[in-house]
Amino acid sequence: MALKSFIEVHPDSHFPIQNLPYGVFKPEPASPARPGVAIGDYVLDLSVVASAGLFDGPVLKNNCDSFLQPNLNKFLALGRPAWKEARATLQKLLSATEPALRDNAALRQKALVPLSKVKMLVPISIGDYTDFFSSMHHAKNCGTIFRGPENPIPANWFHLPIAYHGRASSIVISGTDIVRPRGQGHPAGNSPPYFGPSLKLDFELEMAAVVGPGNELGKPVDVNEAADHIFGLVLMNDWSARDIQAWEYVPLGPFLGKSFGTTVSPWIVTLDALEPFACDAPKQNPPPLPYLAEKISKNYDISLEVQIKPAGQENSSVVTRSNFNHLYWTLTQQLAHHTINGCNLRPGDLLGTGTISGPEPESYGCLLELTWNGQKPLSLNGTTRKFLEDGDEVIFSGYSKGNGYNVGFGTCSGKIIPPP
Numbered sequence: 001m002a003l004k005s006f007i008e009v010h011p012d013s014h015f016p017i018q019n020l021p022y023g024v025f026k027p028e029p030a031s032p033a034r035p036g037v038a039i040g041d042y043v044l045d046l047s048v049v050a051s052a053g054l055f056d057g058p059v060l061k062n063n064c065d066s067f068l069q070p071n072l073n074k075f076l077a078l079g080r081p082a083w084k085e086a087r088a089t090l091q092k093l094l095s096a097t098e099p100a101l102r103d104n105a106a107l108r109q110k111a112l113v114p115l116s117k118v119k120m121l122v123p124i125s126i127g128d129y130t131d132f133f134s135s136m137h138h139a140k141n142c143g144t145i146f147r148g149p150e151n152p153i154p155a156n157w158f159h160l161p162i163a164y165h166g167r168a169s170s171i172v173i174s175g176t177d178i179v180r181p182r183g184q185g186h187p188a189g190n191s192p193p194y195f196g197p198s199l200k201l202d203f204e205l206e207m208a209a210v211v212g213p214g215n216e217l218g219k220p221v222d223v224n225e226a227a228d229h230i231f232g233l234v235l236m237n238d239w240s241a242r243d244i245q246a247w248e249y250v251p252l253g254p255f256l257g258k259s260f261g262t263t264v265s266p267w268i269v270t271l272d273a274l275e276p277f278a279c280d281a282p283k284q285n286p287p288p289l290p291y292l293a294e295k296i297s298k299n300y301d302i303s304l305e306v307q308i309k310p311a312g313q314e315n316s317s318v319v320t321r322s323n324f325n326h327l328y329w330t331l332t333q334q335l336a337h338h339t340i341n342g343c344n345l346r347p348g349d350l351l352g353t354g355t356i357s358g359p360e361p362e363s364y365g366c367l368l369e370l371t372w373n374g375q376k377p378l379s380l381n382g383t384t385r386k387f388l389e390d391g392d393e394v395i396f397s398g399y400s401k402g403n404g405y406n407v408g409f410g411t412c413s414g415k416i417i418p419p420p
């Protein structure tokens with residue numbers, strides 16, 4: 001029989017008992033931040049569960065202070081045995097047949113907070129953020145637009161998961177306004193470079209892996225063990241100023257065109273919850289070098305959608321539909337490659353997948369591709385867009401469809417506001 005909670009969960013909810021994603025929240029504006037899991041329209045407060053002594057398995061009974069923290073880093077560092085134990089404990093506690101919480105009104109009152117009342121925070125302290133470039137369709141389209149159609153995909157792309165080091169300090173939680181960056185753009189003819197508010201502000205549809213246990217400096221992670229270093233995934237918008245990016249990126253790559261804000265969704269969906277949606281990753285040709293050749297090469301079937309709510313409008317319009325399974329390089333290959341030179345990852349590090357574009361124009365993951373650098377404006381319910389305008393809100397959502405339930409990520413949104 002399907003697992004069922006004593007808490008009523010609507011069949012369309014992203015947060016049934018099969019999911020139990022982790023976040024960090026404040027029940028009241030003045031209360032300290034604490035970890036929770038989403039269940040239906042509620043957050044289960046893990047600091048309350050821990051204080052009640054309900055994490056009583058072998059790993060967590062000695063580590064339940066990892067839920068009395070303002071972020072998830074301590075829990076992430078404990079690794080897969082702790083994550084599996086927590087999931088089993090919480091699925092049991094929330095199940096329809098378990099009385100411990102179901103029949104304890106005082107505990108329920110303390111432990112279950114309506115989602116509509118809480119303030120969500122970035123759930124991890126992010127030491128380092130890296131952004132990969134792992135969709136072949138995105139690489140091909142960007143290459144064609146930025147460098148021309150002759151050799152759009154660079155020769156190294158099929159041999160290694162390309163990435164750049166991003167900026168952790170400007171990662172913000174869904175719902176945070178994004179200030180339009182100012183910067184330099186390409187000079188026109190003999191005039192000096194343009195300086196002013198970016199005229200080509202874009203979103204990038206991405207997901208990001210949250211690193212669990214790290215690795216010691218000098219000790220790479222084997223690709224076949226890399227999954228044990230990944231706690232779960234969030235939705236991520238790598239906001240990008242295409243005019244700043246196109247002028248500055250030669251030869252060192254993205255800098256100010258992407259460091260002015262990166263939005264993440266509040267709920268980390270664990271790899272354990274996503275396991276029923278695992279699917280084969282694309283066949284890689286040429287075959288990767290041995291350190292990137294994995295025994296099992298896995299993607300996940302996660303439907304992704306982007307909506308734009310244009311400034312001044314009530315309604316949002318869908319601008320693209322994609323899927324996580326379009327990625328060429330897997331999460332585990334990304335992580336193994338990141339550490340192959342000895343670079344150490346730490347709990348809470350964030351690894352962006354890169355923009356997730358599919359093969360069809362309706363599945364491209366950013367406006368640069370969807371409007372072909374502004375040449376083909378999108379029509380949105382009576383108005384048009386080449387790039388984002390002030391007041392536009394961009395809303396990502398994602399979920400995997402199970403049999404009678406969804407394992408979802410909720411939304412990841414942000415609104416553009418003008419520079420001061």
Ligand SMILES: O=C(O)/C=C/C(=O)CC(=O)CC(=O)O
Pocket residue numbers: 131132133134135138139142143146204206238240249254353354355
């Ligand atoms: O092709 C380029 O020069 C750059 C493309 C991007 O903007 C990609 C980037 O941030 C990585 C990604 O999201 O895939």
Ligand SMILES: [Ca+2]
Pocket residue numbers: 131204206238352354355
């Ligand atoms: Ca990106």
Ligand SMILES: [Mg+2]
Pocket residue numbers: 237238239240258259260261262
């Ligand atoms: Mg960014």
